[in-house]
Amino acid sequence: MKFGVKSISISLLVMLIGACGETSIPPPVEFRIPVEVSDVVTDVVEDTIVTTGTLRPRESVVLTVETPGFLRLVRLESGERIAEGTHVEKNALVAEITGEDARLAARLEATQRHLEASEEELNRRQQLFERRLIAEEALFLARATYEDALHNFETSKWTLEKTRITTPIAGVVLQLARDANNRPVADGQKVMQGFEVARIAPIDNLIADIDLVGPELARVRPGQPVRIEHYAFEKTVIMGKILRLSPAMDTTTHSFRAEVEVDNEAQLLRPGMFVQATIVTDRHQDVAVVPRDAITERAGRDVVFVIDGQRARRQEVSLGLSNDDWIEIIDGVTQGERVVIRGLETLTDEARVRVTGS
Structure with missing residues (x-):
């Protein structure tokens, strides 16, 4: 009987020693880079030149x-x-x-x-x-x-x-x-x-005299639409068009004079007013666009990072027209895909990401 008790005690002691010798190994931590994304959408994008000018009558x-x-x-x-x-x-x-x-x-x-x-x-x-x-x-x-x-x-x-x-x-x-x-x-x-x-x-049609510098002149030609705005009329845009370009450069300002014909049928504008003129030099409609922040450069090439599941895939793109907010994508992404717009500074191809924000 004593022998049996002793045998059980030794067995329990061995089990306790064995249990104390086991080491707990935590599961590996998965690190994902937080990013914000935006959809690739279709929209209208314009190439514009913003300048200023002074209104005058067409004749007097x-x-x-x-x-x-x-x-x-x-x-x-x-x-x-x-x-x-x-x-x-x-x-x-x-x-x-x-x-x-x-x-x-x-x-x-x-x-x-x-x-x-x-x-x-x-x-x-x-x-x-x-x-x-x-x-x-x-x-x-x-x-x-x-x-x-x-x-x-x-x-x-x-x-x-x-x-x-x-x-x-x-x-x-x-x-x-x-x-x-x-x-x-x-x-x-x-x-x-x-x-x-x-x-x-007559003031139903006015002329806005604007000045263009050399690189801008190459993009402007008669007939192009121009949006005219004045601070006195917020959110009011009056349309005009390039009427003619000066054949010679102003040697004092080193600029070229352009005349914009302004449709002033509502007679909101007056001769002598100083206005902002936005010349639309090119316009593409229903094209794929992404926010400017989505474009970055890797190895001298323009790329975006496209969300693919829980990873960001690097994709080279061909760029078209752009404005202050959007850039046209000619090739590389399609409508409906999501691209990274925040947190792409350290991204690499196939990096694991976590989408944040709205």
Whole structure:
């Protein structure tokens, strides 16, 4: 009996010693690089040039006084005096020059009487010449006198018409009857020859003068669309197009002038405004694009890392157009694939990754 107990004790002791000698080995830790991803999508991508320019009318006319006198600006149908900002039609009366100076300058009554008298004398001598009662020389003299009188009369009519100042084009009055200190001139103010009565221009189409540097000029050609924006009208884009390019470089700024025709039918813009112009030099629609952050360089080649299960596969790509946010992928990935946009700095081909973020 003692022998049996001893045998069991020894067996238990051996088992305890064996159990204490076993070492616990933890499972291996799997390290995966955290990354953020984005889908490959189809979108429109444009190649653009962003520059600035100043607006001006496509054409304008300056109306000035040619006959000294007293200024009287025309009244509108509403009874109000014409003002800056008023729209006028072609050949509309803008102002009149009145007073004795204007009347004397025209001399219309005197030249008309002289013309009538010269015409009567010419007719009388014509009859006498036909009856052979005067020489041909006397007839020529009467005809010359009549031609001089007719010329003087026509000049008088033209001078009188110049007291009525009309506009040869339709447009908006940009500036109206201001003195040397830029103060408005009142009706009845005496004005001299050369005084600027009005400056008129159509503003439904404006021209933006922009400057391009050498590399930009090679990408710009007439007809390309241009987006015009002004800070006064947030989220409002007005379309235009390249009208013409300067044939010579400005030697002062070392740039080339381009003219942009701006559709200002809504008349939000005004001549003299400083605007931003975005020239669309190329446009690709419905093409595969990825965020700019997805593109990196390995061994001098453009690559992206495409998510394949729990691994990131390096993929060479061919790039197309780009803007501030997106780059066109011509070849290498397809729509619906996911590419790494964050955490790709240390990625290698087939690295194990863990997708984070939304």
